[in-house]
Amino acid sequence: MYKTTPIPFLKHAYRNLTVLHYQVTKPTILTMAPSISISITNSNSINIRDFVVNKGHGVKGLAELGLKTLPCQYIHPPQERFDTGTPEAHHNSIPLIDMSRCNDPEVAEAICKAAQKWGFFQIVNHGVPMHVLEDVKDATHRFFGLSADEKKKYSKEQSVTNNVRYGTSFTPACEKALEWKDYLSLLFVSDDEAASQWPPICRNQVMEYMKGSEIIVKKLLEMLMNGLNVKEIDETKESNLMGSKRINLNYYPICPNPDLTVGVGRHSDVSTLTILLQDDIGGLYVRNTETMKWIHVPPVSGSLVVNVGDALQIMSNGKYKSVEHRVSANGIRNRISVPIFVNPKASDIIGPLPEMLQSGEKPLYKHVLYSDYVKHFFRKAHDGKATIEFARA
Numbered sequence: 001m002y003k004t005t006p007i008p009f010l011k012h013a014y015r016n017l018t019v020l021h022y023q024v025t026k027p028t029i030l031t032m033a034p035s036i037s038i039s040i041t042n043s044n045s046i047n048i049r050d051f052v053v054n055k056g057h058g059v060k061g062l063a064e065l066g067l068k069t070l071p072c073q074y075i076h077p078p079q080e081r082f083d084t085g086t087p088e089a090h091h092n093s094i095p096l097i098d099m100s101r102c103n104d105p106e107v108a109e110a111i112c113k114a115a116q117k118w119g120f121f122q123i124v125n126h127g128v129p130m131h132v133l134e135d136v137k138d139a140t141h142r143f144f145g146l147s148a149d150e151k152k153k154y155s156k157e158q159s160v161t162n163n164v165r166y167g168t169s170f171t172p173a174c175e176k177a178l179e180w181k182d183y184l185s186l187l188f189v190s191d192d193e194a195a196s197q198w199p200p201i202c203r204n205q206v207m208e209y210m211k212g213s214e215i216i217v218k219k220l221l222e223m224l225m226n227g228l229n230v231k232e233i234d235e236t237k238e239s240n241l242m243g244s245k246r247i248n249l250n251y252y253p254i255c256p257n258p259d260l261t262v263g264v265g266r267h268s269d270v271s272t273l274t275i276l277l278q279d280d281i282g283g284l285y286v287r288n289t290e291t292m293k294w295i296h297v298p299p300v301s302g303s304l305v306v307n308v309g310d311a312l313q314i315m316s317n318g319k320y321k322s323v324e325h326r327v328s329a330n331g332i333r334n335r336i337s338v339p340i341f342v343n344p345k346a347s348d349i350i351g352p353l354p355e356m357l358q359s360g361e362k363p364l365y366k367h368v369l370y371s372d373y374v375k376h377f378f379r380k381a382h383d384g385k386a387t388i389e390f391a392r393a
């Protein structure tokens with residue numbers, strides 16, 4: 001890698017139009033992804049959005065240019081940046097729950113309490129084999145190790161199906177500041193579709209992870225329903241709770257100025273439950289809804305992070321909380337995470353469960369078509385807890 005001098009030169013205050021100018025000392029070839037090189041001379045410039053979003057290099061391709069400074073398109077306003085200065089005391093973190101005694105009422109109680117207070121908890125001894133977790137992490141690194149051209153085959157523009165999507169940031173077209181993350185999003189429709197459409201480099205490992213987590217997902221939802229006095233999960237409820245699954249592979253490359261940007265901005269998930277596998281790097285922060293402070297979710301080897309999504313907050317009429325969370329960028333190591341979003345079916349209508357309203361409780365949410373709800377989420381930049389207002393009664 002050759003040496004470059006001052007990067008970037010910020011042309012305009014606003015990001016969409018900004019062109020990043022490089023000044024490069026001799027020689028003028030920057031080596032990037034294995035098979036690609038860009039020739040940059042003193043007069044050359046590249047358009048960041050075009051390079052990252054349209055050309056499919058992603059933020060990983062950008063990071064691999066050897067930037068010394070964060071491009072202005074990624075600079076977030078001060079109030080959205082991470083102040084890692086005063087972390088909450090260690091005891092005040094999300095619960096870590098041992099699922100090996102999953103028929104013990106105390107375990108069920110701990111889960112329901114965590115879903116009410118934190119909306120987040122971690123589980124160990126969950127029954128998903130360790131090699132399945134390791135394999136899907138390796139597969140994630142393999143997918144993002146592909147060339148930009150290979151990955152771009154799965155982009156919105158080129159993918160033969162809407163159910164497979166490679167992208168970067170969250171909604172680049174709507175965002176004032178981009179997020180420092182690339183992703184591959186896989187909506188599970190059927191074994192056959194996954195076998196023919198998911199990228200061969202990771203599909204078996206993702207399938208194993210998805211199938212391997214089915215038992216614990218069911219168990220968690222049963223416990224949570226029990227806590228709402230829902231004794232039987234009939235066909236409709238089963239569809240509302242776990243009628244569809246989406247698995248995202250997230251990649252957060254090393255960032256030149258992690259303090260100025262975010263990996264993922266403040267949001268709540270639109271799922272029923274999310275089961276998240278993170279590696280050992282750390283960077284996920286959860287809002288403590290009582291103090292409003294951000295709490296770090298420490299990586300625990302072999303654990304899975306579980307969080308309540310908006311669909312479950314709506315169905316439980318607000319009893320279980322889908323809590324705001326966000327991810328920092330990292331200046332030293334690349335990070336990956338693999339969430340499984342367990343959702344209602346797109347065609348389901350969701351609202352507070354009848355059991356929640358039996359005793360005269362007022363419905364906090366109206367009934368909404370789930371696909372309308374998700375489209376609303378995907379139509380805007382991350383905006384914290386605002387999404388759920390779409391379903392407010």
Ligand SMILES: COc1cc(/C=C/C(=O)SCCNC(=O)CCNC(=O)[C@H](O)C(C)(C)COP(=O)(O)OP(=O)(O)OC[C@H]2O[C@@H](n3cnc4c(N)ncnc43)[C@H](O)[C@@H]2OP(=O)(O)O)ccc1O
Pocket residue numbers: 162165167169170183185187244246248264265267269270271309341343344345346370371372374375378379
């Ligand atoms: C990426 O960064 C993220 C992602 C998240 C995700 C958190 C979740 O909770 S995901 C769980 C979402 N639930 C489901 O997927 C349920 C089942 N699926 C559906 O209901 C449908 O697939 C659909 C989501 C409603 C989309 O249906 P379709 O009619 O096929 O419409 P499209 O044209 O494909 O999409 C509409 C609109 O949304 C954008 N979009 C769709 N899928 C994704 C995706 N996986 N990632 C990002 N954006 C997506 C798409 O761009 C379309 O907008 P256009 O403007 O392009 O038309 C949390 C945090 C993150 O940082």
Ligand SMILES: O=C(O)CCC(=O)C(=O)O
Pocket residue numbers: 248250264269276278283284325326327336337339
């Ligand atoms: O990477 C993480 O730890 C969390 C990512 C996340 O919140 C999401 O994909 O919805």
Ligand SMILES: [Fe+2]
Pocket residue numbers: 267268269325
């Ligand atoms: Fe999330």
